[in-house]
Amino acid sequence: xxxxxxxxxxxxxxxxxxxxxxxxxxxxxxPGGDEQSRFRGVGIEYSDVREYQAGDDPRSIEWNxxxxxxxxxxxxxxxxxxxxxxxxxxxxxxxxxGTARCLKRQLGLEFAAAVGQLLIARxxxxxxxxxxxxxxxxxxPLSGRTALLRLIARVEREAQDPASSxxxxxxxxxxxxxxxxxxxxxxxxxxxxADGWQRPLSSLAMRHEVIAAWVTDPRERDIPxxxxxxxxxxxxxxxxxxxxxxxRLRLRFxxxxxTQREAIRTDLQRAxxxxxxxxxxxxxxxxxxxFIKQREAQRGRPxxxxxx
Numbered sequence: 001x002x003x004x005x006x007x008x009x010x011x012x013x014x015x016x017x018x019x020x021x022x023x024x025x026x027x028x029x030x031p032g033g034d035e036q037s038r039f040r041g042v043g044i045e046y047s048d049v050r051e052y053q054a055g056d057d058p059r060s061i062e063w064n065x066x067x068x069x070x071x072x073x074x075x076x077x078x079x080x081x082x083x084x085x086x087x088x089x090x091x092x093x094x095x096x097x098g099t100a101r102c103l104k105r106q107l108g109l110e111f112a113a114a115v116g117q118l119l120i121a122r123x124x125x126x127x128x129x130x131x132x133x134x135x136x137x138x139x140x141p142l143s144g145r146t147a148l149l150r151l152i153a154r155v156e157r158e159a160q161d162p163a164s165s166x167x168x169x170x171x172x173x174x175x176x177x178x179x180x181x182x183x184x185x186x187x188x189x190x191x192x193x194a195d196g197w198q199r200p201l202s203s204l205a206m207r208h209e210v211i212a213a214w215v216t217d218p219r220e221r222d223i224p225x226x227x228x229x230x231x232x233x234x235x236x237x238x239x240x241x242x243x244x245x246x247x248r249l250r251l252r253f254x255x256x257x258x259t260q261r262e263a264i265r266t267d268l269q270r271a272x273x274x275x276x277x278x279x280x281x282x283x284x285x286x287x288x289x290x291f292i293k294q295r296e297a298q299r300g301r302p303x304x305x306x307x308x
Contacts (some may be wrong), residue, residue, distance in 0.1 A: 021118040022295040023083065023184060025209045026290065074226045084141040085119050086179055087151075090189035091136060091158045092166045093234040099219040099279040100147045102257040105159055107217045108188045110156065111276075115186060116148045123258050128160050129178065131171035138178065165235050166193040172200035179208065187273070188213040191264050202271040210273040214264070221257045223250050274298075 052061065052072035065073045089112060095105035102223050103111075116126045120143055127141030128151050138149050139156055139181070168189060179185065185208045186202070204210055223244050233237045244250065276291040 016076045018237055019118055019289070019292060020122065021032045021115060021291055022058055023301055024295065025182070029150060043159045050253060058125060074105075082123040082125060082143070084179075084181060085124055085184040085186065086141065086175070087116070087126070088170075088171060088175055088185065088187045088189075089128055089130050089155055089168060090132075091130050091155065091301060092132045094166060094190055094192045095159075095215065097235055098217055098280045100217060100279070101283065102280055104190055104215045104217055104280055107280050108213065109152065109159075110153060110270060111213055111215075111278055111288070112186075113148070113152050116151065117145075119184075120144060120148055124184075128155065129171065129175055130155060131166075131168075131174075133165045133167040133170065133178055135178070137173055141183075167196075168198050169196035169198075172204055176204050176207075179204075182208055182214060184209050184211070186211045188215065190215045198267045198271060201268075201273060207271045210271070211276055212266070212268050212273040213276045213278060215280075216276050221261070222254050223301055225250070243258055 012127075056074050062073045089108065095108060096103060098104050101107075103245055119126050122189070123143065125141035125143045128137075128139040129135050129138040130139070137154065139154055142151075147184050160177070166189070168187075171228075172187070175185065184205060187210065189195075189216055191212075200213075201210065223242075226244050228241060228243050228245075230239050231242050242249070242301065266274065276287075276288055
């Protein structure tokens with residue numbers, strides 16, 4: 001559970017120490033963590049009862065049911081386990097943009113570091129797939145703060161020489177082949193990419209719990225009136241002169257941006273991926289806390305299905 005204050009009255013370090021990343025599915029499988037597991041064994045979460053078998057621990061006998069039957073029964077539990085979390089991190093040039101507090105790349109890196117910290121604090125393992133037009137680097141899931149620091153350092157190194165294009169669909173398809181065990185998968189990107197990622201994301205969400213960390217900037221929705229300026233596509237390098245003093249142009253841009261955003265949101269919901277929308281206009285922690293609280297409120301409820 002989270003503390004009540006979203007960051008104003010509670011120091012950030014204390015907030016991050018007390019917070020817990022909510023996992024809605026039972027994904028735990030390796031010893032050492034405290035997440036929900038689908039395996040049955042010795043634990044504190046009640047699962048079911050079965051008949052006593054030779055070798056069972058007598059302390060697990062369910063006496064209330066045994067007393068009403070002619071044979072002994074034992075209580076089965078779901079033991080706590082650790083899960084694997086995979087971060088699919090976009091390292092292309094489209095994230096080298098930001099007109100508010102920071103670049104989108106910095107916000108995505110802050111998010112990866114904060115979520116990684118929350119996960120490893122509970123005995124989970126964190127790994128990453130760094131992608132551009134393909135999966136560029138694979139960091140296997142490991143536990144511990146040192147492993148997380150190495151992961152973040154690897155992301156920073158890869159981002160220093162970003163590729164010119166994004167192929168999210170290919171990266172998601174490769175992730176589906178590489179990630180074998182049911183895991184927590186967090187996709188960190190701005191979704192500024194061609195279509196073709198929707199079906200691979202939906203397939204990934206059928207097996208794993210998928211979070212779409214959607215990194216945005218306010219100027220992707222509206223253009224201020226600053227006269228004639230040069231816009232450049234960060235991936236292709238193509239440039240165009242734009243007269244931002246044209247009110248009709250600004251209105252068309254805003255309408256097109258809203259249409260694009262709504263299409264992305266609908267596709268993510270249809271794929272049954274949880275959306276963590278992050279904006280460069282605000283600090284990370286309040287946005288992170290807001291998303292975690294939303295996920296906690298959904299615990300025990302299946303995600304809504306969106307139809308065409």
